[in-house]
Amino acid sequence: MDSSDSSVATRDGCSVIVVGVLNALAAVVFAGALCWRLEQIRRQGGGLQPIAMTVAIAALTLAFVVSNDDVADALNTALFVGAERVVYCALLALGVAALIVVFFFPDHSTREHRAGVEAIPLVAAIIGLQVTMLVIPTDMRTETISEPTVQNIAFALFVLIASGYLTYGFLACVHSVRRFLRVADGYLRISLGLLVLGLAALALSSLLQIAFVIGASTGLFGWDWLLTCNTVCAILGVVAFLIGISYPMLHARWQSMTAGRRHRREAEELLPLWTLITDAIPEVVLPAGSSMSSSMLLRRRVIEIRDGLTQLSPYLTEDFEVVDDAARAEMLWAAADEYVAVGRARGAVRDVLPADAVDLDQDAAPLIRLSHALAEVQASV
Secondary structure (H helix, E strand, O other): OOHHHHHHHHHHHHHHHHHHHHHHHHHHHHHHHHHHHHHHHHHHOOOHHHHHHHHHHHHHHHHHHHOOHHHHHHHHHHOOOOHHHHHHHHHHHHHHHHHHHHOOOOOOOOHHHHHHHHHHHHHHHHHHHHHHHHHOOHHHOOOOOOOOHHHOHHHHHHHHHHHHHHHHHHHHHHHHHHHHHHHOOHHHHHHHHHHHHHHHHHHHHHHHHHHHHHHHHHOOOOOOHHHHHHHHHHHHHHHHHHHHHHHHHHHHHHHHHHHHHHHHHHHHHOHHHHHHHHHHOHHHOOOOOOOOOHHHHHHHHHHHHHHHHHHHHHHOOHHHHOOOHHHHHHHHHHHHHHHHHHOOOOOOOOOOOOOOOOOHHHHHHHHHHHHHHHHHHHHHO
């Protein structure tokens, strides 16, 4: 083997390894996404869109499984030579058809109607794949796409049907996602943007494969670099699509983690104020649960503190609402001592530091400032 053959073999080997690693990673991501989707349906129930998303993930996950050499050999042995390629392409087509339903932008028709319409080209494509595969010579059915193999009309037609349907499906998804992208913002806009890039790259990959098949089968041109570009676009498209479809889950997980840490810190910052109030009025403490998240602990302390402030309100003058936090801390400390001495609330109660917050963090913010001021006053004594 000369040096040029050695370099080609090395390059092909590296390509196989890269594709194998990406397939394995994609299979893991799709399998995880499938489990997550099934759990979501179990918790929230299913409509057409969630079910279509689950079908898409399941079909694409199974497609990666079918591409495994051992599974492929088993299918080809159990059914017929080339069955693995038919099943693989059919699963990809089913997954893409489901994605069309998932990303459908409702306008003049419903998602249900679009699902019924999409069944027609999907069934036609699968039948075409099955028929053409049976016409392909047996010794050629498991061969890779190359200039010699696409000289066979049936082989070329099989690839054109598979690539043509995928091109149609990916472009339909791009069209719909772009319409959602116009009205999206925040993290959802980033997710949809990545999906558009990934789907567009996958559509371009299919188009490059179609161009190669047409050129090589007709003898007009035989540009092998089209297949190289096809592989590169497919890899980039899969990566961008996986990141885009996983981004909302990753974003939600990140938000949950950061919110948990923040709420744990804020619950600790409320401790001086909470201790003063609950020592004076133990009955405001809610019954203890078996286990609480940091967000639930913060919410619990905010409720208990506000309940205690209401009980102490008869001992707080109207000036409490307008003075700074340091003065409020001193007034509150004195009110707690007076409450303990009297043993009960006297007079009418009122809301103290009323909250017009829209979330837990905003509700806790004035109480945290007061707790900081109280800690400083207590430290100075």
